[in-house]
């Protein structure tokens with residue numbers, strides 16, 4: 045922690061950056077922090093409650109963050125993939141942000157929970173994580189903790205869904221997506237949903253019904269999942285933001301696996317690796333194109 | 335307490351009576367993922383009374399996330415309009431959380447203000463609300479500061495207070511009285527006053543609310559639209575609107591025409607929220623609320639200044655749902671505390 049605080053203080057003092065995006069104690073567990081002076085830098089924390097991905101705050105749409113000036117951002121390995129995603133898709137110039145990587149032993153799903161990290165509290169994405177030490181970083185702090193506890197709950201749930209018939213899967217998603225209220229919190233909290241004008245907001249023509257009836261809820265969630273296929277960095281923010289707890293991570297992870305099987309791409313924090321939607325190779329699978 | 339008692343078994347029988355006579359009974363129900371949702375029940379056993387707050391608030395039963403207003407059909411130069419029914423079958427909500435019921439009462443004001451919202455009041459008239467006093471508050475609740483409380487009766491027709499076997503029943507409205515008289519045989523003697531008082535006190539025991547009196551905040555807000563307190567207030571806010579979705583009093587909606595083929599369509603109203611950038615985006619591209627600070631200020635002002643000024647009450651019941659739902663760690667009591675501190679500071683009083 046001292047290493048992180050000292051580094052943030054130094055970056056601010058020497059004028060390398062104007063703000064450090066990290067985590068601090070808040071009224072409900074840890075919360076995103078925007079440290080602009082030494083006092084605030086001295087309050088930064090990193091521990092297993094720091095589940096929030098702070099990279100969405102680097103989006104040009106976050107005008108109130110932009111106003112603070114040049115930023116450093118503290119990232120876990122999964123968050124670093126979001127920085128890489130933004131650089132890869134030319135939303136962010138690598139030199140415009142200072143990246144502070146933290147070595148990570150997994151986080152709990154709910155940053156407000158007082159429970160310690162355990163197989164029961166661990167975030168879905170952490171068990172089996174192979175990016176606990178971000179490579180895309182200007183500075184890396186902390187010792188590498190033990191691997192996250194527990195087994196992937198999502199593997200079990202996806203295997204269970206795959207074993208069902210198409211009708212059963214349809215019923216499962218009807219039920220889950222039946223709760224969707226089309227608030228688009230999933231989109232706003234997602235680092236990779238940076239479109240200035242989302243297809244779901246277009247009205248002429250209206251590609252996606254804006255109503256949260258079954259048709260609108262399906263159209264929206266399927267559209268979003270497909271737009272994130274091979275782009276989603278598995279940071280879990282969409283599912284955490286969803287006010288009705290739709291298991292969006294299941295959709296995203298399944299599509300990430302399809303992208304990996306079909307195009308050999310796995311989300312990475314190396315911005316030089318092209319993503320399937322942003323590149324074309326002659327041997328790309330294309331038998332599905334009519 | 336002006337009321338009666340009802341045992342659990344008699345309450346179960348009452349639910350059977352109501353369901354049998356065609357009344358839709360809605361109650362908090364445990365979803366497979368462990369969370370609660372207000373859902374129709376066929377029997378009392380399906381309901382979870384005093385289990386804490388359901389995911390979406392009670393407002394969703396009166397202002398659903400989406401609803402048709404009318405449909406239209408074109409034939410040649412003519413357009414035919416098919417209206418939607420504005421009367422609804424009888425319904426009973428059992429186990430409303432008091433801060434949720436209070437939200438519905440607060441919304442009656444705006445829904446009946448410049449014109450009477452037929453769909454809202456159609457559902458209101460068809461519905462009897464039976465609240466159950468809440469013993470499940472947490473550190474984000476501030477219902478006391480908003481003038482409600484864990485045994486608050488605002489918006490309820492009957493309030494049930496849990497006893498060892500069953501509940502003490504407080505009659506709040508004539509509608510509640512009507513339910514009680516129609517099923518008088520299901521209700522027992524008035525409860526022991528001392529027991530009721532002890533249990534009411536028990537609900538407040540050890541409760542520390544995260545924010546004090548809101549009167550100074552409300553008084554100060556009106557003249558301080560441009561105060562520096564707003565600068566950076568919403569740095570961590572994503573503008574995602576999760577808070578408005580779960581809030582029992584946020585009620586903004588959007589109106590859309592959805593075509594169904596070439597000659598027909600439906601006009602619907604859908605939940606909307608002032609927290610998104612698009613909410614105030616003009617066709618010219620100009621956005622009068624161009625930063626999230628301004629959008630968040632709107633949420634605070636609407637709830638704690640504009641609504642009280644126009645309707646004499648807060649547009650917040652202190653349920654704490656917004657803080658719990660927020661992915662960015664925005665915490666309403668924390669913000670209200672910052673505003674209260676600013677209002678109390680010597681320079682803070684200047685308009």
Ligand code: SF4
Pocket residue numbers: 120121122123148149150151167169170171173174175176177192
């Ligand atoms: S996915 Fe990996 S890097 Fe991200 S929080 Fe979990 S363990 Fe840490």
Ligand code: SF4
Pocket residue numbers: 230233234235236237272275276277278279280281282283296
């Ligand atoms: S889709 Fe969800 S998990 Fe994937 S990058 Fe966006 S917020 Fe993160």
Ligand code: SF4
Pocket residue numbers: 223224225226227228229230231265285286287288289290
């Ligand atoms: S956050 Fe959840 S409820 Fe909101 S639009 Fe996304 S999936 Fe639907």
Ligand code: SF4
Pocket residue numbers: 570571572573574575576577578609656659660661662663664
């Ligand atoms: S306050 Fe929280 S829940 Fe509300 S819009 Fe902002 S980030 Fe979303």
Ligand code: SF4
Pocket residue numbers: 577580581582583584637649650651652653654655656657666
């Ligand atoms: S503003 Fe927050 S605390 Fe107040 S009623 Fe709405 S969700 Fe509850």
